[in-house]
Amino acid sequence: QVQLVQSGAELKKPGASVKVSCKASGYTFSAHYMYWVRQAPGQGLEWMGWINPYNGGTNYAQKFQGRVTMTRDTSISTAYMELSRLTSDDTAVYYCARDWNERQLADCQYMDVWGKGTTVTVSS
Amino acid sequence: DIQMTQSPSSLSASVGDRVTITCQASQDISNYLNWYQQKPGKAPKILIYDASNLETGVPSRFSGSGSGTDFTFTISSLQPEDIATYYCQQYNNLPLLFTFGPGTKVDIK
Numbered sequence: 243q244v245q246l247v248q249s250g251a252e253l254k255k256p257g258a259s260v261k262v263s264c265k266a267s268g269y270t271f272s273a274h275y276m277y278w279v280r281q282a283p284g285q286g287l288e289w290m291g292w293i294n295p296y297n298g299g300t301n302y303a304q305k306f307q308g309r310v311t312m313t314r315d316t317s318i319s320t321a322y323m324e325l326s327r328l329t330s331d332d333t334a335v336y337y338c339a340r341d342w343n344e345r346q347l348a349d350c351q352y353m354d355v356w357g358k359g360t361t362v363t364v365s366s
Numbered sequence: 367d368i369q370m371t372q373s374p375s376s377l378s379a380s381v382g383d384r385v386t387i388t389c390q391a392s393q394d395i396s397n398y399l400n401w402y403q404q405k406p407g408k409a410p411k412i413l414i415y416d417a418s419n420l421e422t423g424v425p426s427r428f429s430g431s432g433s434g435t436d437f438t439f440t441i442s443s444l445q446p447e448d449i450a451t452y453y454c455q456q457y458n459n460l461p462l463l464f465t466f467g468p469g470t471k472v473d474i475k
Contacts (some may be wrong), residue, residue: 277464279410287402287410287453289464300463304367339401350416351457351464352400366459 246338253363259326262337262360271319272296275341277353278312278323280334287332292341293321294366328364329343335359368392370456370467378475386443387470389432390456397433400455403448404469410453414439441472449474 249263278290290300293312302314311324339353401414412421414430427442428431454467
């Protein structure tokens with residue numbers, strides 16, 4: 243079955259970077275965009291950006307530009323999200339989510355499969 | 367940037383009640399509007415895409431409508447397992463980007 247398995251919880255100090263992984267299985271990894279969404283404790287969902295696993299193309303939410311980098315390794319069907327210059331405001335659960343739209347052939351976009359989330363805690 | 371608002375921010379209803387949540391966009395987004403359900407401690411789940419299309423496997427008591435700037439999400443008969451927070455999400459195609467609404471928390475009275 244289609245599955246996204248994320249890396250484990252992270253504890254980081256302010257100013258550090260964190261890299262979260264998302265391993266896909268059960269489908270053609272390169273055929274579906276991958277999104278990253280985060281959720282601070284008790285707060286709503288915040289879209290961070292996407293990566294096209296086919297060619298590595300990315301688009302980041304303006305809020306995170308300059309601080310986030312999304313990459314992928316197609317040989318192991320894994321997407322990565324690295325966030326730098328962490329502050330306590332970055333404490334959140336980080337989710338990866340797949341776009342249902344295979345090869346972007348349709349106009350419709352939505353996130354049909356989600357990872358279970360990775361908790362990132364930033365604390366001195 | 368397009369801003370999304372949802373109302374109410376929370377509601378409490380009885381089992382069997384009809385529940386309605388509204389979502390408003392700051393500008394015309396056509397029908398580029400999705401609805402997700404998130405239960406505590408879990409990842410979100412897609413329910414409705416493109417304003418009114420029910421995702422495969424989602425119970426028919428969930429429905430959505432609207433276009434332009436005003437959208438509605440309805441649970442026709444609230445069930446105990448529907449306790450969750452519901453988010454609307456708009457998207458642009460060029461460039462592809464998304465914005466979530468602030469969410470509506472639904473409880474059983």
